[in-house]
Amino acid sequence: EVQLVESGGGLVLPGGSLRLSCAASGFTFSNSAMNWVRQAPGKGLEWVSTISASGGRTYYADSVKGRFVISRDNSKNTLHLQMNSLSAEDTAVYYCAKGLFGSGSANDYWGQGTLVAVSS
Amino acid sequence: EIEMTQSPATLSVSPGEGATLSCRASQSVSSNLAWYQQKPGQAPRLLIYGASTRATGIPARFSGSGSGTEFALTISSLQSEDFAVYFCQQYNNWPLTFGGGTKVEIK
Numbered sequence: 644e645v646q647l648v649e650s651g652g653g654l655v656l657p658g659g660s661l662r663l664s665c666a667a668s669g670f671t672f673s674n675s676a677m678n679w680v681r682q683a684p685g686k687g688l689e690w691v692s693t694i695s696a697s698g699g700r701t702y703y704a705d706s707v708k709g710r711f712v713i714s715r716d717n718s719k720n721t722l723h724l725q726m727n728s729l730s731a732e733d734t735a736v737y738y739c740a741k742g743l744f745g746s747g748s749a750n751d752y753w754g755q756g757t758l759v760a761v762s763s
Numbered sequence: 764e765i766e767m768t769q770s771p772a773t774l775s776v777s778p779g780e781g782a783t784l785s786c787r788a789s790q791s792v793s794s795n796l797a798w799y800q801q802k803p804g805q806a807p808r809l810l811i812y813g814a815s816t817r818a819t820g821i822p823a824r825f826s827g828s829g830s831g832t833e834f835a836l837t838i839s840s841l842q843s844e845d846f847a848v849y850f851c852q853q854y855n856n857w858p859l860t861f862g863g864g865t866k867v868e869i870k
Contacts (some may be wrong), residue, residue, distance in 0.1 A: 678859075680807075688799075688850055690859040695837065704813050705764075738806055743818075747854050749797035751818060753806035 645669040645752045647739045649706075649718070653759030659729050661718045663756055665722040665739030671699075674718040676742035678750055679724050681759075682737035692724065702746065713737070727763045765789050765853050770823035775870040776841050776849075784865045786834040786851035791846035798827055798836045801864075802847045812837065841867070 651663040665677070679691040679705050692713040693702040701713050712725040722739055740750035766789040776782045786796065794814040799807040809818040811827035814834060824839040838845055848870055851862040 687863050688852070688861040689860065690852075691861070700770075702857055743809070743812055747853065747857065747859065748795075748853060749809055749812035749818075750799075750807075750811075751809045753808070754804055 645741065645755035647741065647752060649737065649739050649757035650708040652737065652759045653667075654760045654762065655668075655729055656763055657730055657761055660725070660727045661729065661759060663724040663726065663737055663739075663757060663759070664704045666718045667722065667739075667741070668749050670741065672720040674714075676744075676748070677713075677715060677722045678740045678742060679713060679722075680683070680738045680740055680753075682738070682756075686735075689735070691744070693746050694722070700746060718754040726759070729759075733759060734761050735759060764859050765792060765861050766857055767851055767853055767862035769804075769845045769849075769851060771814065771865060771866045772863070773866045773868060775868050777870045779840055779842060782838045784811055784836040784838075784849055784866060784867070786829075786836070786862050788832045788834075788853055791831045792855035795853060796827075796834050796854045797830070798825075799850045800845075800846040800847045801850065803848065807850065813828055838867075 648666045661662045694713045736756040738756045739754040741752040743749045743751040770788045796814045798811040801807045815827045
């Protein structure tokens with residue numbers, strides 16, 4: 644059974660940093676592109692970032708480019724999102740999602756999400 | 764950036780009736796279009812990818828159609844568990860973009 648479990652969310656001050664993690668199991672993690680997608684309270688879905696299976700290629704939404712860094716550790720089946728210079732606009736539930744095919748595809752499995760709240 | 768527009772924003776349907784949800788792309792996305800279902804407090808679930816291919820375990824009452832810029836998700840006979848919010852997503856171009864969603868509610 645595929646499982647994606649996010650962690651690392653919480654309350655952070657504006658301008659602060661947070662590192663999210665996603666522990667993956669039930670599939671060959673090193674063969675799968677991975678994604679972060681967020682959802683602000685009561686709003687729709689927003690793609691944040693994608694990393695290729697090897698980690699050699701990364702992609703970012705303009706809204707987070709230069710502030711967020713996606714990475715992965717294929718030896719530990721773990722995905723990360725380092726978030727810096729956070730603002731209220733980054734408040735959202737952050738989902739880790741597995742790419743169905745390569746980078747730039749639909750997401751066939753999603754974690755339950757971790758809430759990031761940016762507030763003073 | 765490709766803008767995805769879903770309509771209607773809300774659809775009121777009686778159980779057992781059919782429903783058709785629309786998704787329009789601001790430029791062609793070929794067949795690189797997915798549909799997701801999301802219930803309150805839950806993560807999205809993949810229903811359809813490649814515009815018309817059902818994901819693993821998705822009932823046959825869900826079907827997708829379209830290509831280019833016009834897409835539809837049809838639910839042939841709504842069950843109680845189908846009342847939810849539905850999102851489309853294009854994955855033809857970066858950045859990947861989602862539609863704003865259609866809420867399917869009980870009439």
